[in-house]
Every structure is written in C-alpha cells, then in structure tokens.
C-alpha cells in the first residue's frame with residue numbers, strides 16, 4: 001500500500017459492532033502478515049503495523065482473565081443483575097468482554113476458569129462455564 005493511501009476495511013465500524021457476535025459465531029481478525037489474532041476492530045495490526053487484517057471466526061472457548069460482579073446494569077439487563085462482567089482470553093488468541101448471567105457472586109468464578117460462548121437473545125457476548133455448557137439451556 002502506498003504511504004499516502006489510507007487503510008480501508010471491508011466493513012464499517014457499525015457493521016462490526018452489530019456483527020461482533022452474529023449467528024452464533026464470534027467474529028474477529030487475523031493479521032495475514034504476522035498472524036496476530038484479535039477481536040478488536042482496527043485498520044492496522046497493533047503488533048506489526050500492517051493493514052492486512054482478514055476476517056475470521058474466533059474460537060468459542062477460552063479462559064477468564066478478569067471479572068467483576070455487576071449489580072447496577074443498563075435497561076436491557078435489569079432483570080439479570082447481579083451478573084459477572086468478564087474478560088475472556090479466547091483459545092488461539094483474541095480477548096473479548098462478555099457477561100455471565102449464571103455467576104451472581106465473586107466466589108462462583110475464578111481467574112482461569114474455562115468458559116464457552118453461549119449465544120442468546122440478549123445483547124452482548126454471553127458465556128457459561130464449560131462445565132455447565134452441556135446442561136444449561
């Protein structure tokens with residue numbers, strides 16, 4: 001790409017926020033130059049600086065790297081609080097934020113716990129513990 005040319009993405013930011021979790025898939029990017037996998041929309045790779053992102057599905061499983069219990073939610077989640085707001089490191093790369101309606105107390109979750117993306121009708125990326133994934137609706 002010539003230096004005076006702005007990078008371009010095949011979709012808009014609005015597309016990305018709508019499509020972040022879409023049809024039961026988590027969408028992300030892989031840098032074709034250095035291989036970085038990320039869930040964060042961008043025009044250039046934060047590791048190598050190239051503009052060679054290609055869309056890819058992200059794996060639905062990962063591990064909790066941070067969480068908090070949220071007790072004062074927005075309107076869409078009034079009936080769900082308290083619930084865990086989590087940061088998940090996906091298997092194979094990429095971090096996403098999401099929520100876990102089955103976790104209502106900090107003692108019910110731990111850093112490193114295995115979780116699985118659980119598509120639902122609510123907004124946001126919903127996760128369940130992998131140990132619960134087979135039994136929850």
Ligand SMILES: [Zn+2]
Pocket residue numbers: 031032033034035036045046047048049050
């Ligand atoms: Zn890169």
